[in-house]
Amino acid sequence: MSATAVHGLWTTMGGVTSAAPGDRFAAPTIEYAQLAPVLIVLGAAVLGVLAEAFVPRRGRYYTQVFLTVVALAAAFAAVVALAAGGYGTTKARIAAMGAIAVDGPALFLQGTILLVSMVAVFTFAERRLDPEAHGNRVDSFVAQAGAVPGSDGEKAAVRAGFTTTEVFPLVLFAIAGMLVFPAANDLLTLFIALEVFSLPLYLLCAVARRKRLMSQEAAVKYFLLGAFSSAFLLFGIALLYGYAGSVSYATIANVVNGSVQGIDPALADTMGNDALLLIGGAMIVTGLLFKVGAVPFHMWTPDVYQGAPTPVTGFMAAATKVAAFGALLRLLYVVLPGLAWDWRPVMWAVAVVTMLGGAIVAITQTDIKRLLAYSSIAHAGFILAGVIATTPEGISSVLFYLVAYSFVTVGAFAVVTLVRDAGGEATHLSKWAGLGRRSPLVAAVFAVFLLAFAGIPLTSGFTGKFAVFKAAAEGGAAGLVVVGVISSAIAAFFYIRVIVLMFFSEPKADGPTVAVPSPLTMTTIAVGVAVTLVLGLAPQYFLDLASQAGVFVR
């Protein structure tokens, strides 16, 4: 390129600028009120970072916990206010210059993420499970993340009573990203939201107090595979942009189904190129399926779930799944409905292998956290069955399932944090033998969660499963329902195995003890049980809510 050409480029741009400066720099209109949930959480996260810098070490824990809980409650209140104001139904709209959708599914999922995060954050703040170290109460997180495991630096940090209160701003950033993810209405926002919630999660995975090397290994695995999937997503975005000439969901959808107006020559050139569309769409879906944990993109799940600090695992397993399925739904229902004939068979296959794969591999697991990881994979398969329905019932059934599943998950992982021996949490299944004899209540609560995972009637798991299977059957995917019930039967086997172990096996002499938690973790578990039973016995209100919320804005 010659120098004059480059210069010409500049002058042309300069010319435009000088011709109409007002047009060029028009300030974007941002509907602050409608974006309040995200803004509150982000603001609190920034405040949290400042608190890390300026609040004295002694007061940081309380400041951070207070800030986090208040921010999540306020954000939830904002979501409720928006929903009450009709933004979920009649006034659903696209805000922030087309970047964010404010509609039923977005608000429903944001509310779910906020509530689940709130109860999950309680387990973050739990400081009574581990014995006190040098007179200081300790939580599940390392004293000083930068210290090498086992080094003198780490010991000094423990002696000094340091705690990693940075986890609270980190989790707030992650939550903010998750709030945007299912509401993102253009591909770039989608990508940014993905990164905003993924990066803090990578960090959070690495800061376990016990078994730090495993935790760090998990973080590295998660980061590498996560980066890989982000690259897929980004490449897919580029291809779709190349195809449709826009990153906006609505525009791409119009181009895909051919209803686009005012085709310019450049667009006319690319929109006939189905290879761009199919490969681009496939890559974006791949990126999302990775976050969802669907087979064959699930490899990270067991390692990361096992290595991460258990409160983080619970948070991640619940909230990430909600956010990622929200984004997947919006992408498939808003951007690619015109392509349904192409993606449905693929998703069929993914759902089948996910359900069966998760259930079958779970049978061989001997670690409770890995077991729950594979169970979450199988559940991703069930949810995909609802996604494939491509009906309004499909959307609402997935929304409902996500609520049911996320609370059970947070509750189950909270119980896992309680069962401890000298090395921290006793996650090997053999150590859970006879737990029902020692602590009937804890074992009974965990059994309720397991039964909900297994989808036994009168628990939320059954209602959710019934909703998605019904939607799938009505959507013409009866075969998927049959595979679903078969894998449910397989899955039931390993949930039952844990119950057998807890109740019908003799306790071992050197078995773990059950720590008595503070009211924080108790609240988490109690909320989990309450939601599980209410959604199992009287789900009508929430099903209504989900079905009202089941319409995407375009």
Add this chain to the structure above:
Amino acid sequence: MSFPLLTATAALPAIGAIATAAVPAARRTAAKWLALLFSLATLVLAGLVFVRFEPGGDRYQLTESHAWIAEFGVRYELGVDGIGVALLALTALLIPFVILAGWHDADPLETKSSRWRPTQGFFALILMVEAMVILSFEATDVFLFYILFEAMLIPMYFLIGGFGDRAHSGSDENAAAQRSYAAVKFLLYNLAGGLIMLAAVIGLYVVAGSFSLAEIAEARANGSLEMATGTERWLFLGFFFAFAIKAPLWPLHTWLPNAMGEATAPVAVLITAIVDKVGTFAMLRFCLQLFPEASKWATPVIIVLALISIVYGALLAVGQRDIKRLIAYASISHFGFIVLGIFAMTSQGQSGATLYMVNHGISTAALMLVAGFLITRRGSRLIADYGGVQKVAPVLAGTFLIGGLATLSLPGLAPFVSEFLVLVGTFSVYPAAGVIATSGIVLAALYVLVLYQRTMTGPVKAEVRGMPDLRVRELAVALPLIAVLIGLGVYPKPLTEVVNPAVKHTMQDVQKQDPQPEVEAAK
């Protein structure tokens, strides 16, 4: 709005379960009495249902209907027909005896941990099962029935796995392993059946757009709902598979001997006399009513399976060395009779099958509970470990004999009436099947009498010497059951009166008529 009697009948044991579970650890005896009290109160309510039910009236009576999960089209709909009333009464009648017979079964061996409360749990679980079984006999909404059908597995599972028979051969650890194997096998078999049924339940909703039995029946009658033949058959198979596991029908029966062998005698009664009846009941109520054409289509195969169950169960019972497993195989044989009666699709056959459900419940309860008393005394389930018991414990031996004679359908005892009806009903349409089924009676005489002969007669074995006879509590279990067996054997009218109109409705569902006697045709 009238008093919701059906809800109350199911709610009372559920409340009792919660109350029993809440009794403090040290007050074990109070928990037992509380459970017994609630079961007796439930019996009173069930008696009220029996009295209020008008045999000649509407098909479903005492109906209740409330919105529940509108999103799924599910309503909380209850109603009983004669079949439901009979089984409801059976359940309510047997549970007090189950509780009484299991009085000491869940006493903790050691009281180390104050938080481990097996006794409270045992009785609470029994009442929970009772509540779910009663409600499942009352449900006229397919979804509601399905939920209960599945949910009752969980308390049953804990009853089997958590409170095994203490009379076992081998080490404690070995026994625990066998017990948990039996519990898991029970659960997985039934859960698998239930999940297949779930697919069919969803399919039914997709086809019919409703879960209400009444609505679906009406839609079928006025022609607004037409099921494609293939669809109907698939749905029928989905339902029938679950019920055949529950019933249990050969070849899906293998969980039953394990479960009944390892469970305590009262829990074994709970399984075979009460919970399994939900399976055969559901065949009558759901399979025939919802899928009449498919039921007729499948009849030949099902009759063959029922015949195999009858003969196979009886043959294996003859060969058993373990008393409880013997009774389990005898039950498999009897469930074959029940299924045969249902699918013969004659009014005698179906009336007989319904009576059979009730009578088998009572006779098995009598035999099994007395066998349980015997086993507790000697600490062994093996037939070979007994001999000459009638000399040391004549009352025990006598009640055992009557229970056994009822099991082999001796005329004069209740099961004779039902077995006779089933055979007559079958013979009038499938003579060959009737002949084969009759061989089951001959084999029944063999396994019952051989069991009695080996355990009760002959020289008194050393270990049996000094065996105490039945105590008051045990007599209170055995004698009323025997009285009912004799009463219904001599005068079955109260029961047939209730059952016959319901069977007539079912016959209309499948559009079958009894074959006319051939003499008429020859004229």
